[in-house]
Amino acid sequence: MRRSIDRGRAVRATLSNAVPLFGVAALGWPAGVLLVVYWIEGGVALLRGALQASFARQEPEYGVIPGAVPGKALDDKRGGVSVGPLPPIYPRNARAVFAAASVLLIFWPVGAGVVAAATVDTTVPVGPVSLAVVGVVFGHAVGLVEYLRSEQYASVSVRSALFGRSSVGVLVVGVGVVGLLSAASAPSAVLLVVVSIKFVADLSIGDHEETSDDPTEWDDDSSEVETPDGPPTATFRADRRSLLARAAGFGPLYLLVPPYLFGAIGAVGVGLLAGLGAGLLALGAAVVVTAVAVAVRTDVEVGHLEYRVYRDRIVAYDTLLDASQWALKRRTIEDATVASSVVDSIRPGTRTVVVSTFGDDRRLRALERPEAFVESVTTDR
Incomplete structure (x- = not known):
């Protein structure tokens, strides 16, 4: 496998660096042109990292995801879902991928400003630069395919998959160093040294920090969520349609709080720059995107849960991820009630069930047949 990984790394490095090397050595590209290529490669590398992180099997490190990123409940989701021949995608990695995508959205326009300032007096050769960009895209595509084919995802964490050495290298060496050289009007010989160093680094340095430990037991059922043998005495499901509604x-109410608030702020900015009509369209788009994002997040969090009642415990099983999420021993249940709310009359679906266990409450939202569930878990314990 190591020989295959090295060959794939060589192909990726050659595709990504061949045209910049030729451009500097033979065509005399200035730093500004090189900066354009590396700016684009930085975005491609971050996008590749976000895709790779979705498949990372190792348990996420503590503190890898900022608390402001929505969807904290996804961090505790067990199991993954496979799409076609691809390996499982793990919802627990979703917040880290979202954070990386946010970095990309910030990096791209900021980097564009730096590139624009560096190329004010530079003629960018569209043909060669386009060829270089094609090489960059294909090079990182080769890296992504090799990551999946050689099962590197089994031994990397979400942090390592997101911020691989290639991403850090192109941002630091490519954008950072070349940006400084552009401001200093560095000669071609210096640029050639920088491009050569990046090429050699891409060839010789592995992209991820792989652990020597066995893959995490994150996906294996522990004693806390072990499903008893035999069928449950009763099964209750969340009303998925009501949850999505x-x-x-x-x-739309989420637009009042970060990070969704930035969508509303962006719509205001569009309105100030392009007029009231454009601002209203942008606000409408922000509302739709936010509603869809919240609905998808809710569906993954709780939309596929079914609550299996056994003689001695209750198991929350996710049918999408095909894994038990949590379990409660029935003897620890102090109370189970159907909670009331002032919006019950206008909110679609059934009410929430609250299961209390020694000071800890679990809220089962939009549960089908809530009264029957309460009777099932509170009798014959």
């Missing part, structure tokens, strides 16, 4: 209905 609630999420979509409350979605």
Whole structure:
């Protein structure tokens, strides 16, 4: 496998660096042109990292995801879902991928400003630069395919997959160093040294920090969520349609709090720059995108849960991820009630069930047949 990984790394490095090397050595590219290529490669590398992180099997490190990123409940989701021949995608990595995508959205326009300032007096050769960009895209595509084919995802964490050495290298060496050289009007010989160093680094340095430990047991059922042998005495499901309707209905309210608030701020900015009509269209788009995002997040978090009642415990099983999420021993249940809310009359679906266990409450939202569930878990314990 190591020989295959090295060959794939060589192909990726050659595709990504061949045209910049030729451009500097033979065509005399200035730093500004090189900066354009590396700016684009930085975005491609971050996008590749976000895709790779979705498949990372190792348990996420503590503190890898900022608390402001929405969807904290996804961090505790067990199991993954496979799409076609691809390996499982793990919802627990979703917040880290979202954070990386946010970095990309910030990096791209900021980097564009730096590139624009560096190329004010530079003629950018569209043909060669386009060829270099094609090489960059294909090079990182080769890296992504090799990452999946050689099962590198099994031994990397989400942090390593997101911020691989290639991403850090192109941002630091490519954008950072070349940006400084552009401001200093460095000669071609110096640029050639920088491009050569990047090429050699891409060839010789592995992209990820792989652990020597066995893959995490994150996906294996522990004693806390072990499903008993035999069929459950009763099974109750979340009303998925009601959950999605609630999420979509409350979605616009999320625009009042970060990070969704930035969508509303962006719409205001569009309105100030392009007029009231464009601002209203942008606000409408922000509302739709937010509602869809909240609905998708809710669906993954709780939309596929079914609650299996056994003689001695309750198991929350996710049918999408095909894994037990949590379990409660029935003897620890102090109370189970159907909670009331002032919005029950207008909110779609059934009410929430609250299961209390020695000071800890679990809220089972939009549960089908809530009264029957309460009776099932509170009798014959």
